[in-house]
Amino acid sequence: MATFLGINLFGLFGQLLVGLINGSFYALLSLGLAIIFGLLKIINFAQGAMYMLGAFAAWMALNYFGLNYWLALVLVPLAVGAMGILMERVLIRPIANEDHLYSLLLTFGVALMLQGMFTHVFGSSGMAYAIPEALQGGIKLPFMYLPAYRAWIVVASILVCAATWWMIEKTRLGAYLRAGTENAQLMQAFGINVPLMVTLTFGFGVALAGFAGVMAAPVYSVSPDMGSNLLIIVFAIVVIGGMGSIGGAILTGLGMGVVEGLTKYFYPEASSTVIFLVMVIVLLIKPAGLFGKEA
Amino acid sequence: MKTAIVTRSKLNLVLLLLALVAPFVLYPVFLMKVLCFALFACAFNLLLGFAGLLSFGHAVFLGTGGYVTGYLMINTGITPELGILAGTLAAGLVGALYGKLAVRREGIYFAMVTLALAQLAFFFYLQAPFTGGEDGLQGVPRGYLFGFIDLSDNLQMYFFVLAIFLFGFWLIQRTVHSPFGQVLKAIRENEPRAISLGYNVNDYKWVAFVISAALAGLAGSTKTLVFQLASLTDVHWHMSGEVVLMTLVGGMGTLFGPFVGAAAIVTIQNYLSGGELGNYIHIIMGAIFVICVLAFRNGIVGQFRKVLKQNF
Numbered sequence: 001m002a003t004f005l006g007i008n009l010f011g012l013f014g015q016l017l018v019g020l021i022n023g024s025f026y027a028l029l030s031l032g033l034a035i036i037f038g039l040l041k042i043i044n045f046a047q048g049a050m051y052m053l054g055a056f057a058a059w060m061a062l063n064y065f066g067l068n069y070w071l072a073l074v075l076v077p078l079a080v081g082a083m084g085i086l087m088e089r090v091l092i093r094p095i096a097n098e099d100h101l102y103s104l105l106l107t108f109g110v111a112l113m114l115q116g117m118f119t120h121v122f123g124s125s126g127m128a129y130a131i132p133e134a135l136q137g138g139i140k141l142p143f144m145y146l147p148a149y150r151a152w153i154v155v156a157s158i159l160v161c162a163a164t165w166w167m168i169e170k171t172r173l174g175a176y177l178r179a180g181t182e183n184a185q186l187m188q189a190f191g192i193n194v195p196l197m198v199t200l201t202f203g204f205g206v207a208l209a210g211f212a213g214v215m216a217a218p219v220y221s222v223s224p225d226m227g228s229n230l231l232i233i234v235f236a237i238v239v240i241g242g243m244g245s246i247g248g249a250i251l252t253g254l255g256m257g258v259v260e261g262l263t264k265y266f267y268p269e270a271s272s273t274v275i276f277l278v279m280v281i282v283l284l285i286k287p288a289g290l291f292g293k294e295a
Numbered sequence: 296m297k298t299a300i301v302t303r304s305k306l307n308l309v310l311l312l313l314a315l316v317a318p319f320v321l322y323p324v325f326l327m328k329v330l331c332f333a334l335f336a337c338a339f340n341l342l343l344g345f346a347g348l349l350s351f352g353h354a355v356f357l358g359t360g361g362y363v364t365g366y367l368m369i370n371t372g373i374t375p376e377l378g379i380l381a382g383t384l385a386a387g388l389v390g391a392l393y394g395k396l397a398v399r400r401e402g403i404y405f406a407m408v409t410l411a412l413a414q415l416a417f418f419f420y421l422q423a424p425f426t427g428g429e430d431g432l433q434g435v436p437r438g439y440l441f442g443f444i445d446l447s448d449n450l451q452m453y454f455f456v457l458a459i460f461l462f463g464f465w466l467i468q469r470t471v472h473s474p475f476g477q478v479l480k481a482i483r484e485n486e487p488r489a490i491s492l493g494y495n496v497n498d499y500k501w502v503a504f505v506i507s508a509a510l511a512g513l514a515g516s517t518k519t520l521v522f523q524l525a526s527l528t529d530v531h532w533h534m535s536g537e538v539v540l541m542t543l544v545g546g547m548g549t550l551f552g553p554f555v556g557a558a559a560i561v562t563i564q565n566y567l568s569g570g571e572l573g574n575y576i577h578i579i580m581g582a583i584f585v586i587c588v589l590a591f592r593n594g595i596v597g598q599f600r601k602v603l604k605q606n607f
Contacts, residue, residue: 043403094589101349102588104403105543108536109584116577232532236411239404269422276415280396283408287399 012265013144019261020254021150021219024157025051025212027253029234030241031161032208034249035168038181039201042092042100045107048231049114050206054080054213055222056118059129069132073214080210085203092202093195111228118224126221153215160211161250168246177201236279242289252290314457323453324521325565329558330460331518336541336553337467338510343539344548345471346503347483350397351406351535352413353511356386358420358530360512365432365525366425375438375446379459379516386512387505389416394504398497401486410532417530431526435519452521459517463510468550470506479503540580543587546594555595 029047036044044050057076061067067075087110095102131149138147168174180187180194188194213227220226234253241252256275264271282290317326335357342348364382367373373381397408420426427433437446446452470476478499482489490496519525528534537560545556560580567576587594593601 043407091585091589098592100403101406102592104349104406105539106585106588108539109581109588112536112581112584113578114581116575116579116581119577120574228532232410232414235407236414239400239407239411272418273415276411276418279408279411280415283396283399 009143010145015261015265016258017144017146017150017154017261018264019258020154021257022260023254023257024154025216025230025253026234026237026257027161027250028157028208028212028215029230030237030249030253031164031246032205032212033234033238034243034246035164035208036202036205037243038246039177039198040092040096040103042103042107043235044202044205045104045231046087046111046114047107047206047209047234048227048229049111050080050084050209050227051213051216051230052118052224052227053083053114054210055129055217055220055226056122056213057210058214058217059127059222062129069214069218073211076214077207077211080213081203081207084206085199087206088199088202111231115224115228122224124224126223126226129217129222131218149218153219156215157212158254160208164208165246165250233275236275238289240275240279240282240289242292244289244292248289248291311461318450318453323449325561327449327453327456327521328518328565329561330456331514331521332538332541332561333554333557334460334463334517335511335514336538336545336557337464337550338507338514339538340542340547340553341467341470341507341510342503343542344552345476345483346479346500348398348500348504349403349406349539350409350504350507351539352393352409352411352416352532353507353538354530354532354534355393355413355416356390356508356511357515357518357534357538358525358527359389359416360386360515361519361525361529362420362426362432363512364516365435365519368435368438368520369432373438374442375440375455375520378438379513379520382516382519383509383513386515387509390505390508390512391501394501394508398500398504410535413530413532413535417527417532420530421527426525426527429527431524431528432519433524435523435525437520437523446520456517456521459513463513464550464554466506467510470503471550475499475502537580540584540587542594544583544594546596546598546600549594549596549600552594552596559595 029051033044033047036042036047054076057079058069058072061072061076062069087107091106091110092103095106135149135152138145139151140146168177176187176192177197180192180197184194216226233256237252237256238249240256241248243249256278259278260271260274263274270277286292335353338356339350339353342350360379360382362382363385364378367381368375368378393409393412396412397405400408421428437452440446440451440455444451444455446455471479478489478494481492482494482496482499486496515525515529518529541556541560542553543556544559545554546552563579564576567573567579572579591598
């Protein structure tokens, strides 16, 4: 057994990997929240439900239509994104000018409905989704065993997050988006179709959650409440990160996953609460969050 | 204005009479459930309706009150009024801590902070040795009020619960109509202006948070005595969502709204859980949420007032 300074390296790196995987999902979800928040100034409470929807859609695609994992990875985010677009157009648009608390409550209601429907149809016990053939097995490293699928999750999520970051921070489209968050009316005057941009942004943010759901299906059991539990953690991460920046959302998401993984190794009793404790500490020291701008 | 006050006090008198007769007509345990949730919703509404603060973690105060009262009633021989007092104080204490943290953020962040803090407490209660974990605290004795009134009798328990509710409701009413309540409203309407007038806004929010938390704890303590049970359901974030729904349905920012909303939601839930629609309960609750936000933002009481104003 490989040990270093009395630390079981297999166990430590194992938990670090689990932490990185959780962190990947945190990052994808908080990134989606940050994008939607940036342009619409609303917190999409249904983001967790969309993640759950992504996982179920992948499962249903495989079991009802025989669509494999790779197709699901492309099609499901599109479908979930379309759901988001529908939701934005039909439900959120009519109350866009009301207090933002109402949109929070509205998306909460949507989340309850979705979760209730899936519980009703599939029951609350989880369902399994096999790891795609190409990613079965793993690599034996000197200090740990690295399952291929888990490595894929971390790599793919980081790539998607980085691409999103690049798109928003470095391209012209992203510049419009950022300008739209600063002054929507002015952008409208310049001939940019802001309502369309809002709709598409919402769709994209939700699609990120759907993507995370497909990725999660083979590692966690697919169950109706998989999103709601995750979402509260992501909210804590958003408070820690500060939602001020896209990069902040990604970094805080990954970082908190790692913090959780380390806690699971060194002090397992606190692993379910450590992120909330970090939130308390950050609130005490820096109420605007690590990457947030002071209001 | 004067007639409005007269009609209001007349209305209060009628409602009080109804409350006194009700247990002889309807099942007292159901009525007690309504009263407990009504107090919870009224306490929650003190924050949302009068200070504009959406706390999404209020279940933690309900649950804390319940656990503390339940634990004391089972393990020490104290009388129920002392047990409830202890539960209320404990919830107020947790509220004081959480409030200090939460009022540092505004708007939707405030909602997220309260939700995350409540989840922290949920995990604590799940693991703590004195809460009975998943099973909760069962068989909590109701005991003898002041040592001689037997609360195991549902009717006597009902009047005790009614008294507690009336006390809580009175306290909220006094708070809202006090100068302190006026400052809260000013903060809700225009926070920067309240700050520029020299009010320490965060302190006001914090005091409102503590009062609300303590009263939510009072509701939880009472509920534990009524059902002789304290469990994780009361601390779960679903419960926090439910109290938001009650307030929304009844009408936020009105005194009677949360009461009406709580009665409506508890009745719907009781009705559904017995029938074949029980499986649809979350779907229906979610749908009510969506409909209320889209078409019915004033709630039952708010809508009723609007109709009254337009037609009379």
